[in-house]
Amino acid sequence: MAAILEVNNLGISFGGLHAVDNFHVTINQGELYGLIGPNGAGKTTIFNLLTGVYKPDEGIIRLDGQDITGRKTIDINKAGVARTFQNIRLFHQISVLDNVKVGLHNRYSYSTVTGIFRLPGYRRTERLMDEKAMELLKVFDLDTSAEILASNLPYGKQRKLEIARALATDPKLLLLDEPAAGMNPNETAELMETIRFVREHFGITILLIEHDMKLVSGICERLSVLNFGKILCEGETSEVLHDPEVIKAYLGE
Amino acid sequence: MTRMKNRKLRSNLITYGIVIAAFIAVQALQSAGRLSSLMAGLLVPLCVYVVLAVSLNLVVGISGELSLGHAGFMCVGAFTSAFFTNLVKDTITISGLRFFLAILIGAAFAGIFGLLIGIPVLRLRGDYLAIVTLAFGEIIKNIMNLFYIGKDSAGYHMSLKDQFSMGMEPTGKMIISGPMGITGTPKDASFLAGVILILVTLYIVLHLIDSRDGRAIMAIRDNRIAAESVGLNVMKFKLMAFTVSAGLAGAAGALYAHNLATLQAKKFDYNTSILTLVFVVLGGIGNIRGSVIAAVVLTALPEMLRGLSNYRMLIYSIVLIVMMIFNWAPKVLEWRERHLGRFFRRGREEVM
Amino acid sequence: MSFLSYLINGISLGSVYAIIALGYTMVYGIARMLNFAHGDVIMVGGYAAFTCSMTLGISPVLSILAAVVVCTLLGVVIETIAYRPLLEAASPLAVLITAIGVSYFLQNAVLLIFGSNPKSFQSLISIPDLKLADGALNISGETIVTIISCIVIMVVLTLFVNKTKMGQAMLAVSEDKGAAQLSGINVNGTIALTFAIGSGLAAIAGVLLCSSYPSLSPYTGAMPGIKAFVAAVFGGIGSIPGAFLGGILLGVIEIMAKGYISTQLSDAIVFGVLIIVLLVKPSGLLGKKIQEKV
Numbered sequence: 001m002a003a004i005l006e007v008n009n010l011g012i013s014f015g016g017l018h019a020v021d022n023f024h025v026t027i028n029q030g031e032l033y034g035l036i037g038p039n040g041a042g043k044t045t046i047f048n049l050l051t052g053v054y055k056p057d058e059g060i061i062r063l064d065g066q067d068i069t070g071r072k073t074i075d076i077n078k079a080g081v082a083r084t085f086q087n088i089r090l091f092h093q094i095s096v097l098d099n100v101k102v103g104l105h106n107r108y109s110y111s112t113v114t115g116i117f118r119l120p121g122y123r124r125t126e127r128l129m130d131e132k133a134m135e136l137l138k139v140f141d142l143d144t145s146a147e148i149l150a151s152n153l154p155y156g157k158q159r160k161l162e163i164a165r166a167l168a169t170d171p172k173l174l175l176l177d178e179p180a181a182g183m184n185p186n187e188t189a190e191l192m193e194t195i196r197f198v199r200e201h202f203g204i205t206i207l208l209i210e211h212d213m214k215l216v217s218g219i220c221e222r223l224s225v226l227n228f229g230k231i232l233c234e235g236e237t238s239e240v241l242h243d244p245e246v247i248k249a250y251l252g253e
Numbered sequence: 254m255t256r257m258k259n260r261k262l263r264s265n266l267i268t269y270g271i272v273i274a275a276f277i278a279v280q281a282l283q284s285a286g287r288l289s290s291l292m293a294g295l296l297v298p299l300c301v302y303v304v305l306a307v308s309l310n311l312v313v314g315i316s317g318e319l320s321l322g323h324a325g326f327m328c329v330g331a332f333t334s335a336f337f338t339n340l341v342k343d344t345i346t347i348s349g350l351r352f353f354l355a356i357l358i359g360a361a362f363a364g365i366f367g368l369l370i371g372i373p374v375l376r377l378r379g380d381y382l383a384i385v386t387l388a389f390g391e392i393i394k395n396i397m398n399l400f401y402i403g404k405d406s407a408g409y410h411m412s413l414k415d416q417f418s419m420g421m422e423p424t425g426k427m428i429i430s431g432p433m434g435i436t437g438t439p440k441d442a443s444f445l446a447g448v449i450l451i452l453v454t455l456y457i458v459l460h461l462i463d464s465r466d467g468r469a470i471m472a473i474r475d476n477r478i479a480a481e482s483v484g485l486n487v488m489k490f491k492l493m494a495f496t497v498s499a500g501l502a503g504a505a506g507a508l509y510a511h512n513l514a515t516l517q518a519k520k521f522d523y524n525t526s527i528l529t530l531v532f533v534v535l536g537g538i539g540n541i542r543g544s545v546i547a548a549v550v551l552t553a554l555p556e557m558l559r560g561l562s563n564y565r566m567l568i569y570s571i572v573l574i575v576m577m578i579f580n581w582a583p584k585v586l587e588w589r590e591r592h593l594g595r596f597f598r599r600g601r602e603e604v605m
Numbered sequence: 606m607s608f609l610s611y612l613i614n615g616i617s618l619g620s621v622y623a624i625i626a627l628g629y630t631m632v633y634g635i636a637r638m639l640n641f642a643h644g645d646v647i648m649v650g651g652y653a654a655f656t657c658s659m660t661l662g663i664s665p666v667l668s669i670l671a672a673v674v675v676c677t678l679l680g681v682v683i684e685t686i687a688y689r690p691l692l693e694a695a696s697p698l699a700v701l702i703t704a705i706g707v708s709y710f711l712q713n714a715v716l717l718i719f720g721s722n723p724k725s726f727q728s729l730i731s732i733p734d735l736k737l738a739d740g741a742l743n744i745s746g747e748t749i750v751t752i753i754s755c756i757v758i759m760v761v762l763t764l765f766v767n768k769t770k771m772g773q774a775m776l777a778v779s780e781d782k783g784a785a786q787l788s789g790i791n792v793n794g795t796i797a798l799t800f801a802i803g804s805g806l807a808a809i810a811g812v813l814l815c816s817s818y819p820s821l822s823p824y825t826g827a828m829p830g831i832k833a834f835v836a837a838v839f840g841g842i843g844s845i846p847g848a849f850l851g852g853i854l855l856g857v858i859e860i861m862a863k864g865y866i867s868t869q870l871s872d873a874i875v876f877g878v879l880i881i882v883l884l885v886k887p888s889g890l891l892g893k894k895i896q897e898k899v
Binding site: 313317319321373374376377379380381383384385387388389391392395396398399523527530531534563564566567569570571573574577578580581582583584585 | 638639687690691693694695696697698699700701702703705706707709710712713714716717827831834835838867869870872873876877879880883884887
Binding site for chain 1: 467480482483
């Protein structure tokens, strides 16, 4: 199996504090990988390092064999990494459909002048974007809400829209930051189905941060447990969740 | 989807329709002799303010950045276009063509200024950006005050000090004389030209908003970090909005300059920028049609109600404060949601 | 000698900028907002002192005191009515635009009350000029008082912030509003107090400014206000020593530019400084870098 993401010795500190220290992970093509740990363990910081929001102090990040360490967020996205955010970050004052079309921006192109003067390429490309975006929205049952403002979506649907928007950029690797946060058990169960479907349907690899143990044990094949910025334990989900260290540090709380 | 397309199209058509209807109404009044000379003199400035407000709304409402230097770009457009017209007024005698070229030149120079200023400045956060754009507006005005340019039989002369240090023949003619500005620009502007400029501005801005790049600009406004995460180049799109806006302000400046016998840089001060911002806020931030209406109403109304003119700025300032609190204060929004419900929900375009 | 007298005049003007910059920097530190109307509070201070001393014939000291009281109240009223509702608004532009509205309101209200003609402000400072080097260098009484006031204010304010309970509360609120609230600090009260202090200082700056540059109009405060903001950014916004340093440097730069380069271009040069600072070191000379939370 080919590794899609290879991270070695990744570290960053803020004001002398090691937020992430010597983090490493290898995720294979098509895998569903989980990153868990208590609050403040550095999980979101790792996402920010992987997506270029922060520049790592040390370490190497390889995507599909290509070194992406320290590159800018937009270049990392173009290389094939897309993400969602723990505190939802939608484009709240444009429509649901337009949110996804923004995700499609770099895949469909016409010039600014074509856009303003409605030259022939405009209508054709917009139609293609509309079709592609609706296809994505359908996956998440959002197609009926396409025309409303993103800020008027209920909370659970906002999380789904973030995933749809991320998928619109056609990533190889999708990073989900607490996708089930704030969802009830029914919604979570439904979300698990959707995540599985997304992996099969789009043939992508998924790395997710989650607190909901049911979701993690239900869909992740392997896990890394993080505590105080360091890896506490890693391996097959079932083994990791029975590790006494993990139970003590995290689940025992 | 088609429903949304149609709604956008209809909304745009209504905006154009309002402008055209207003033009026809004014023409009718004028031919019936019912238009006071005061109002007639106000027609071109009205068009100038409408174009300014719409172009500023592109930056404030669509791109979500507060620019307080809009008058500076207007100044660049006014001076470059008036300078051009003074150079060619004996060669190009068709006033329509000459004015068309002058507007293009004013817009192009203002756009270039917008681009050059935008590159360093748009990296800054909201309130810093506001103060730096204000600073640039003042710098542009100050620098324009320095130029002395004249022409005599030996050709063009220029000085940054005063008229006499140019070494010009006594028969030479001044084109720009420092703080006294440019005099003798032919009055090429007309209400018709103004209305056409408004329509072109609306066409450009409304279509830009409803295109791939426009969506990117709004996405960056709504959430910069998320926009980067889907591969958008934040600087590129902020610059795009800023440059187009500056260019349109330059076109407005050209219109303004060709309606006056004397053009002075001091007219393009901070107060003009703020007045434009007042139009944008009162018309609804991000609401293009609102900017058109606000600019017209707020320019024409105080002129018609002469008695009010002393209180005009005071009233504007109070309305500005009240509007901001009514539309943006979290507690007021909550109250509105609870008591006025759906009837008064913030409209789609009321965004920042 | 002209260099020395430019330098002293620069420090004097810079002292006024520093006092105004304090108001910006404290308010920015605590409420994360650019109080655009701050310059106009200076102008109101000038008019208050003018009315008391010229129209009502009250003694200079009491006039200054009256101006401080008027501005302090004004600052608190503005904060409570116009800014407080918007401090938590979805867009940071909301409160900024409101501040512009307040600035406009103050200018036009004063315009209606006092008219647009500039008033000639008679200096409230009656200290004789200091003549040095056989009269070649003349330092005016206003200059001396301005520089001394600025130093005194800096020292007192630094002590206040570091040594008193209220000062500590201000620091806590500027660090983390939520945490300050949890530890029992009255956040709204602290913000109001900051506005009160900033506005009271603006009154003093107004009197000093008008005593040195004796023309008072509704627009008197706008330019010094904006320049003082430049000074605050230059020194590092949020930092009290930064406001002092930025103010003095900016005053000196402005007077030197006027003296050696061009009067017309001096404003452009001052704003040029702002642009260079923001591009090279946006956190200013003594400021801290603020990182955005993702």
